[in-house]
Amino acid sequence: MSDPVMAADGHSYERSAIERWLATKSTSPMTGEALENTGLFPNHTLRRMIRETLDR
16 A cells, blocks of 8 residues: 545545545445545555555
8 A cells, every 4th residue: 555545434545446436436445335525635644654564
């Protein structure tokens, strides 16, 4: 995962994967429930944790 984002369902996804999903659906891939909005927000904490793990 190189560009983690958080969706309205509270789950984190790889940006490119969730953007492909949202191009044809307006539901959460994790729960199947409708998303109130399709905004995506960078998950800086997860990105930092991934980088720290890879740097070990």
